[in-house]
Amino acid sequence: MRRTYKMLSSAVIAPLILVSCVGTSPQKSADPSDLKTSQHDSENFSYCTIGDCTIMNSALLRTNLQIPVTVHHTCRLPNQYAMTFDDAPSDNLPNILAILKAKQVKATIFVIGKKLSTPEKRALIKSAYLQGHQISNHSFTHPDLTKLSAADVKKEASQTRDAILDVIGRDERALNGAHYLRPPYGLINDQVEQTLVAAGFETLRWNADRADWSLSEKDRNVVIARVKQQLDLIKVSAGKNINPSMLDLNHDYSEVTTLALPTMIEMIKEKGYKFVTLRECLGAKS
Numbered sequence: 448m449r450r451t452y453k454m455l456s457s458a459v460i461a462p463l464i465l466v467s468c469v470g471t472s473p474q475k476s477a478d479p480s481d482l483k484t485s486q487h488d489s490e491n492f493s494y495c496t497i498g499d500c501t502i503m504n505s506a507l508l509r510t511n512l513q514i515p516v517t518v519h520h521t522c523r524l525p526n527q528y529a530m531t532f533d534d535a536p537s538d539n540l541p542n543i544l545a546i547l548k549a550k551q552v553k554a555t556i557f558v559i560g561k562k563l564s565t566p567e568k569r570a571l572i573k574s575a576y577l578q579g580h581q582i583s584n585h586s587f588t589h590p591d592l593t594k595l596s597a598a599d600v601k602k603e604a605s606q607t608r609d610a611i612l613d614v615i616g617r618d619e620r621a622l623n624g625a626h627y628l629r630p631p632y633g634l635i636n637d638q639v640e641q642t643l644v645a646a647g648f649e650t651l652r653w654n655a656d657r658a659d660w661s662l663s664e665k666d667r668n669v670v671i672a673r674v675k676q677q678l679d680l681i682k683v684s685a686g687k688n689i690n691p692s693m694l695d696l697n698h699d700y701s702e703v704t705t706l707a708l709p710t711m712i713e714m715i716k717e718k719g720y721k722f723v724t725l726r727e728c729l730g731a732k733s
């Protein structure tokens with residue numbers, strides 16, 4: 448196992464795990480301290496990023512990427528599929544919302560707080576919320592949180608929560624949504640996790656990433672193939688103590704995701720999944 452980064456012109460970084468043990472069970476970490484706090488720690492799940500799929504669990508992610516075991520990667524129930532869109536709101540968000548509405552899918556939208564600086568962008572998020580989607584937190588300036596002081600981590604999270612709530616109001620659904628935070632690039636360590644949890648936030652990454660940020664609009668078939676790969680891995684892993692739920696990662700600005708989205712949704716529905724917001728995915732009462 449090794450940790451690599453792939454750079455994009457926009458300085459997007461995504462952690463990769465390059466392994467070739469698809470269909471086999473990973474070995475547990477030898478360190479018992481890794482295993483005591485996560486509700487998912489004994490559970491394997493499919494983990495796909497940038498075309499690489501493997502069977503993973505929180506203890507192994509801790510060992511390989513230093514991801515705290517309390518960071519969520521899956522949903523609670525086996526038939527749940529949480530579809531998520533990061534880096535919102537972009538000008539493309541209305542196109543995503545139109546497809547989700549036509550397909551009757553509720554999703555979760557992760558907001559970069561500083562993008563809520565114009566009335567137009569605020570209106571987009573408000574309309575997404577009113578359409579039933581969950582609005583969640585993706586930091587204020589999209590930094591690598593592991594490079595910041597605890598005070599700055601807290602500021603990134605709190606400023607974004609406040610910006611979201613100023614737009615969508617402060618009812619219970621809004622407050623719940625805004626307390627979920629996905630760290631930019633999925634980068635998080637113990638200090639960041641402890642700071643965020645102490646400040647009232649709950650963190651998550653993903654277990655299904657098509658890397659749409661690295662693809663162009665010509666790559667629709669690549670996205671479709673990656674969705675199929677992820678669904679097939681779960682199918683061949685049935686009966687191997689796998690949590691088959693999916694918590695995916697898309698970007699609201701992605702043209703290729705927009706083009707692939709109707710087909711993706713149908714493929715996922717055909718497998719028997721129920722689309723849920725993150726709030727439902729992680730077990731909160733709906």
Ligand SMILES: [Zn+2]
Nearest residue numbers: 533534631632
């Ligand atoms: Zn992001």
